[in-house]
Amino acid sequence: MRLPSLRETLNLLKNHGNPPNIIRHSIRVAQVALEILKKFDISNNLDRKLIITGALLHDITKMKSIKTGEDHAQTGATLIKKLGYNELAPLIKYHILLKEPIANPHITEVELVFYADKRVKHTEVVSLKERFLDVIKRYCKNQKPTPDMLKTYKQAIAIEKIIFANIDLTPRDLLKLNKKPIDIKEIKKWLED
Numbered sequence: 001m002r003l004p005s006l007r008e009t010l011n012l013l014k015n016h017g018n019p020p021n022i023i024r025h026s027i028r029v030a031q032v033a034l035e036i037l038k039k040f041d042i043s044n045n046l047d048r049k050l051i052i053t054g055a056l057l058h059d060i061t062k063m064k065s066i067k068t069g070e071d072h073a074q075t076g077a078t079l080i081k082k083l084g085y086n087e088l089a090p091l092i093k094y095h096i097l098l099k100e101p102i103a104n105p106h107i108t109e110v111e112l113v114f115y116a117d118k119r120v121k122h123t124e125v126v127s128l129k130e131r132f133l134d135v136i137k138r139y140c141k142n143q144k145p146t147p148d149m150l151k152t153y154k155q156a157i158a159i160e161k162i163i164f165a166n167i168d169l170t171p172r173d174l175l176k177l178n179k180k181p182i183d184i185k186e187i188k189k190w191l192e193d
Helices: 006-015 020-039 048-057 062-068 072-082 089-093 109-118 128-139 147-165 171-179 185-192
Strands: none
Touching: 006 020, 006 048, 006 185, 020 048, 020 109, 020 171, 020 185, 048 089, 048 109, 048 185, 062 072, 072 089, 089 109, 109 128, 109 147, 128 147
């Protein structure tokens, strides 16, 4: 599997016009994913480098989409494929809304990045409810969620139940990440192992 290095990943974010706030959001999403990964045992068979890189790149075309109105999940996945990182594309493409219903007792890399993003409002780790209320407030003119937003919320709740069913961590424990600096030191260590 071909993945960009951490330096290449950060350069991709910068070179595609992402300001510091979006980069900090992406780092925080990667920190959430990493915190969960630390509690999984080896039998989960999840590729941590794929997950962390996907978390960092999930919003790669966010700034472009703000200007054009395009779906940044789709444009991001297309860009990543053009760059030759085919395994990363689904993590980016489905970070907003999953394609398949959650039926598996073990989560996938795509689902973990999806979930981690749903726990980060700007750069703050929050509950799923708080994150979705913020999304509705910012993106819904009449303050009513769209059917896709409701579907996303239900998907996130289902994934949360699967993630925390068998690990020594609770969804509330993730809030402690707000006390950690938003930096890549620990992420770098995990990517290099």
